[in-house]
Amino acid sequence: MPDSNITKRALAQTLKTLMEQKPFSKISVGDICSTCGMSRKSFYYHFKDKYDLVNWIFYTEFITKVQTDTYDSAWEFLEDICAYFYRERVFYRNAMKIHGQNSFREYFVEVMQPLIQSFLQTVFRAEVDSEFCKIFLSDAFLASIVRWLSSPEITPPEIYLGHLKRLLIDLSHRILLDFEPDNLP
Numbered sequence: 001m002p003d004s005n006i007t008k009r010a011l012a013q014t015l016k017t018l019m020e021q022k023p024f025s026k027i028s029v030g031d032i033c034s035t036c037g038m039s040r041k042s043f044y045y046h047f048k049d050k051y052d053l054v055n056w057i058f059y060t061e062f063i064t065k066v067q068t069d070t071y072d073s074a075w076e077f078l079e080d081i082c083a084y085f086y087r088e089r090v091f092y093r094n095a096m097k098i099h100g101q102n103s104f105r106e107y108f109v110e111v112m113q114p115l116i117q118s119f120l121q122t123v124f125r126a127e128v129d130s131e132f133c134k135i136f137l138s139d140a141f142l143a144s145i146v147r148w149l150s151s152p153e154i155t156p157p158e159i160y161l162g163h164l165k166r167l168l169i170d171l172s173h174r175i176l177l178d179f180e181p182d183n184l185p
Contacts, residue, residue: 004046007038007042007046008046008047008056008060010036010038011032011036011038011043011046011047011053012053012056012057012060014032014035014036015027015032015050015053015054015057016057016088016091017035018031018032018035019090019091019094019095020090020091023094023097024050024054024094024095024097024098025098027050028050029043029044029049029050032050032053049102051098051102051103051104052102054095054098054104054107055102055104055107057091058095058104058107058108058111059111061084061088062081062084063111065080066080066115074119075165077115077119078161078164079157079161082145082148082157082160082161083157085145085149085157086154086156086157089149089154092104092149093149093150093154096145096146096149096150097150105142105146108142109138109139109142112138112141112142113134113135113138116133116134116137116138116141117130117134120133120134120137144164148160
């Protein structure tokens with residue numbers, strides 16, 4: 001299996017390099033293979049398509065780490081994912097532009113929803129509609145990350161998260177002031 005991982009990593013690095021030079025939509029499997037010096041047969045032995053390769057990169061570089069780390073809070077997880085996206089911002093700025101079936105955006109939401117669900121179980125009462133909350137938070141997080149990564153002058157993750165933290169705290173305070181405890185469901 002080590003040879004398989006070497007091949008996959010070589011294809012992944014080649015795709016990352018190509019995505020620094022041109023948009024994902026302009027990169028073919030043939031481009032990846034010829035740049036990497038591998039055959040298309042080798043590529044398709046390891047991946048269904050170039051979308052699968054993008055998702056594999058995220059899974060192996062970030063998600064496998066998340067599964068072995070323990071976080072004391074959801075905020076620590078956000079710090080880690082934002083630091084990772086910032087380090088790999090050129091790749092993920094381009095990956096987030098991919099739309100449609102099998103896109104990275106779709107995969108990102110799919111991967112994030114169980115993590116968000118786990119967080120929700122520690123925060124909300126049982127009667128809260130957790131499916132609605134999970135979908136809302138994963139969509140909101142995706143939209144915010146896309147906007148952050150897409151800005152021409154991307155701010156460091158500490159600044160981005162500082163803005164997010166202030167927003168959430170101020171919004172929470174405002175909501176508490178607007179609603180009387182007797183009116184809460």
